Amino acid sequence: xxxxxxxxxxxxxxxxxxxxxxxxxxxxxxxxxxxxxxxxxxxxxxxxxxxxxxxxxxxxxxxxxxxxxxxxxxxxxxxxxxxxxxxxxxxxxxxxxxxxxxxxxxxxxxxxxxxxxxxxxxxxxxxxxxxxxxxxxxxxxxxxxxxxxxxxxxxxxxxxxxxxxxxxxxxxxxxxxxxxxxxxxxxxxxxxxxxxxxxxxxxxxxxxxxxxxxxxxxxxxxxxxxxxxxxxxxxxxxxxxxxxxxxxxxxxxxxxxxxxxxxxxxxxxxxxxxxxxxxxxxxxxxxxxxxxxxxxxxxxxxxxxxxxxxxxxxxxxxxxxxxxxxxxxxxxxxxxxxxxxxxxxxxxxxxxxxxxxxxxxxxxxxxxxxxxxxxxxxxxxxxxxxxxxxxxxxxxxxxxxxxxxxxxxxxxxxx
Amino acid sequence: xxxxxxxxxxxxxxxxxxxxxxxxxxxxxxxxxxxxxxxxxxxxxxxxxxxxxxxxxxxxxxxxxxxxxxxxxxxxxxxxxxxxxxxxxxxxxxxxxxxxxxxxxxxxxxxxxxxxxxxxxxxxxxxxxxxxxxxxxxxxxxxxxxxxxxxxxxxxxxxxxxxxxxxxxxxxxxxxxxxxxxxxxxxxxxxxxxxxxxxxxxxxxxxxxxxxxxxxxxxxxxxxx
Numbered sequence: 001x002x003x004x005x006x007x008x009x010x011x012x013x014x015x016x017x018x019x020x021x022x023x024x025x026x027x028x029x030x031x032x033x034x035x036x037x038x039x040x041x042x043x044x045x046x047x048x049x050x051x052x053x054x055x056x057x058x059x060x061x062x063x064x065x066x067x068x069x070x071x072x073x074x075x076x077x078x079x080x081x082x083x084x085x086x087x088x089x090x091x092x093x094x095x096x097x098x099x100x101x102x103x104x105x106x107x108x109x110x111x112x113x114x115x116x117x118x119x120x121x122x123x124x125x126x127x128x129x130x131x132x133x134x135x136x137x138x139x140x141x142x143x144x145x146x147x148x149x150x151x152x153x154x155x156x157x158x159x160x161x162x163x164x165x166x167x168x169x170x171x172x173x174x175x176x177x178x179x180x181x182x183x184x185x186x187x188x189x190x191x192x193x194x195x196x197x198x199x200x201x202x203x204x205x206x207x208x209x210x211x212x213x214x215x216x217x218x219x220x221x222x223x224x225x226x227x228x229x230x231x232x233x234x235x236x237x238x239x240x241x242x243x244x245x246x247x248x249x250x251x252x253x254x255x256x257x258x259x260x261x262x263x264x265x266x267x268x269x270x271x272x273x274x275x276x277x278x279x280x281x282x283x284x285x286x287x288x289x290x291x292x293x294x295x296x297x298x299x300x301x302x303x304x305x306x307x308x309x310x311x312x313x314x315x316x317x318x319x320x321x322x323x324x325x326x327x328x329x330x331x332x333x334x335x336x337x338x339x340x341x342x343x344x345x346x347x348x349x350x351x352x353x354x355x356x357x358x359x360x361x362x363x364x365x366x367x368x369x370x371x372x373x374x375x376x377x378x379x380x381x382x383x384x385x386x387x388x389x390x391x392x393x394x395x396x397x398x399x400x401x402x403x404x405x406x407x408x409x410x411x412x413x414x415x
Numbered sequence: 416x417x418x419x420x421x422x423x424x425x426x427x428x429x430x431x432x433x434x435x436x437x438x439x440x441x442x443x444x445x446x447x448x449x450x451x452x453x454x455x456x457x458x459x460x461x462x463x464x465x466x467x468x469x470x471x472x473x474x475x476x477x478x479x480x481x482x483x484x485x486x487x488x489x490x491x492x493x494x495x496x497x498x499x500x501x502x503x504x505x506x507x508x509x510x511x512x513x514x515x516x517x518x519x520x521x522x523x524x525x526x527x528x529x530x531x532x533x534x535x536x537x538x539x540x541x542x543x544x545x546x547x548x549x550x551x552x553x554x555x556x557x558x559x560x561x562x563x564x565x566x567x568x569x570x571x572x573x574x575x576x577x578x579x580x581x582x583x584x585x586x587x588x589x590x591x592x593x594x595x596x597x598x599x600x601x602x603x604x605x606x607x608x609x610x611x612x613x614x615x616x617x618x619x620x621x622x623x624x625x626x627x628x629x630x631x632x633x634x635x636x637x638x639x640x
Contacts, residue, residue, distance in 0.1 A: 007515065309510060319495065
């Protein structure tokens with residue numbers, strides 16, 4: 001084995017320029033894949049956090065069965081009563097994997113500063129529970145003023161563009177108008193206590209956060225539209241889905257017909273971005289794969305042709321056909337290894353440069369800059385390196401096998 | 416027992432639509448320890464005879480028997496093993512591996528067979544010493560003279576302790592003095608180790624040293640004495 005590695009490595013060095021071209025092609029491809037994968041990983045992580053904590057979706061959302069299809073038209077028919085909220089909450093809290101269960105209510109209507117009004121969409125939430133799910137809102141976005149408080153029932157936090165549109169600032173009074181579930185118009189006073197950037201231009205001019213009790217008062221209903229569950233471990237789509245299925249079975253056993261969605265299923269933005277990035281990654285990987293294979297095939301074909309007489313000599317010394325194939329496949333593998341190592345160096349250079357310079361950029365639909373990050377994923381690096389080695393070996397196998405089949409006499413007579 | 420036998424061996428090559436009859440029914444028996452020169456004009460079939468005897472080509476008809484085994488009935492892998500264990504080659508153009516040192520070139524045949532590297536290295540070093548290249552073990556072929564390269568090739572051919580060595584024009588690319596030393600070396604090995612040498616050659620100095628001359632003409636043996 002050592003002799004074959006020696007021959008392969010020395011031939012790579014001997015054909016320096018050609019080998020370097022192939023190694024560079026592999027290195028750039030390897031580097032590109034890993035940099036993009038690291039970027040995508042950090043983006044997914046950010047989106048996951050944004051969905052679970054920033055959007056305060058939690059890990060799971062429990063709806064009454066049918067809410068997703070009929071609930072928007074007839075919300076009153078698909079609410080959980082106050083007793084149901086308590087029963088379900090108590091039941092789920094017995095599960096050691098559940099950290100928190102909290103009710104939510106969505107409201108929409110008109111938001112007014114007393115002179116002008118515009119549409120709003122609101123989330124009625126329990127401030128102390130929201131603090132557990134979301135934590136400090138300033139971790140996710142720009143925020144000024146104070147967050148909601150159970151002690152200030154009518155406190156509201158509004159989107160930055162909504163505040164700007166209605167010239168509102170923390171401490172100002174406002175009015176919220178909506179319909180109750182029985183179809184009556186209802187208006188309540190509201191106190192703007194905080195202003196935040198929703199992170200999305202589409203919602204920044206209409207989003208409102210209010211206390212759960214305030215939302216209940218506005219729609220004149222004491223139940224909840226849905227229950228948010230925070231798990232101790234639900235940050236992957238798979239683990240969340242598994243937990244959702246188990247929870248649904250548990251609730252069904254107690255007579256509750258529910259539909260439970262995970263954060264990944266509810267966050268439209270997460271799904272769209274993930275699908276887009278997965279597709280881009282697939283294209284990048286395919287392009288890199290083609291480039292690597294073509295480069296190695298080209299290099300190895302030329303190598304085999306130049307060493308045809310050498311092949312004949314080794315065969316005459318007793319090297320079997322598969323030995324010839326093995327020799328050149330080893331050389332292909334070494335090209336892949338050297339290219340991957342150089343590509344890893346390229347990746348680490350970019351990773352370090354980003355870590356030092358902390359660049360930012362404004363992604364689509366975002367209302368502000370976000371940090372550009374590339375994560376270091378050792379398992380992905382290892383997996384990609386193995387893939388490159390196997391690809392290079394496969395690409396070298398084709399010309400190697402062809403040369404092994406050549407007759408010894410023809411090989412020895414090759415000029 | 417004969418170390419090598421040709422029984423009515425014919426070999427045809429196809430060049431486009433033309434069939435070339437390189438050997439036309441050759442019968443030849445070679446005993447252990449012989450030192451044979453194969454002579455003939457260009458195209459007489461010398462190289463074809465050596466190729467068939469060395470099991471690097473197959474006859475179109477007839478049998479080539481090496482050490483009592485009909486080579487044409489062997490699988491490709493078995494032939495490879497036969498070549499590795501029984502046969503050595505010395506080529507006109509030396510055919511050394513350019514990226515390996517002299518020592519590593521000599522080691523190659525045994526490494527193909529398999530074995531401990533330290534043992535193989537010691538044996539290769541000894542062979543190089545026997546051919547007078549003890550001081551050139553770490554030299555690559557491009558740093559050796561023609562004569563030195565041919566000595567390396569001879570050492571490589573000998574390391575597997577073959578019964579037969581085929582040498583195709585071994586002195587053709589060497590100057591007079593070097594050619595003479597190579598001939599002396601091969602003769603010496605033939606006498607000491609009883610290795611059978613079969614050459615194709617035009618070199619009269621070599622012809623004068625052989626015990627038997629096989630003369631080919633148009634693919635047939637005309638004399639063998």
